Structure formats: structure tokens, C-alpha cells
Amino acid sequence: MEPDLSFDFEALLWLYPGKGGWHFVTLPEEIGVAIRVLSGPRAGFGQLPVMAVIGRKRFRTSLFPDAKSGSYLLPVKADVRRSEGLVAGDPVRVSLTVSPG
16 A cells, blocks of 8 residues: 655635635646656546645545646635635645545
8 A cells, every 4th residue: 555645835725716616726736746646547537535734624625637737626615714714815825645546
């Protein structure tokens, strides 16, 4: 079994302009490449389960591949944004753990 992959980075929180008001952080391209290479192929939409930490909030979610950036998108749930006082445009410090497939 391969060890978990851990990454720390800062990126801007942004609001998807479509229905639903989803907020995301786009992973830096070099981290996206590392995850893609080290985690192997994925079924379905290519989503990848992760554990994320933003501020004091630790939560499980999935990364989604993003063709536009060539990286991955991390959805940031409303309860995380509320508890950390985050709005679109804020810089977000993220710790991310990926279990390779």
C-alpha cells in the first residue's frame, strides 16, 4: 500500500457562476500534476477522495479534475466557509491528504 500524499498550499476561493452557488479552490498546477501522476487512474468523473483542513475545520470531500486549469478543484462547503469567515476572493490556506488508489 502506498503512503498518503500530503500537500499544503494557498489559493483563492472562488464562486462558480452557475446554479447552486458552489465555492471552490483550484489546486496549484504542480500539485495537480503530482496528484494525477501518483494517484493513478480514476473511474467515473475522475473524482478523488481527500481529507482537507482549512483553518480549524477538517472535512472529507472529493477533488474534481478541471480541464480548464489542468489541475483539480476542491469544493469548499458552506459550513467551512461560515466557520472560517470566508467569502469568494479570499486567500485560503489548505492542507490536503490524498490516499492513492
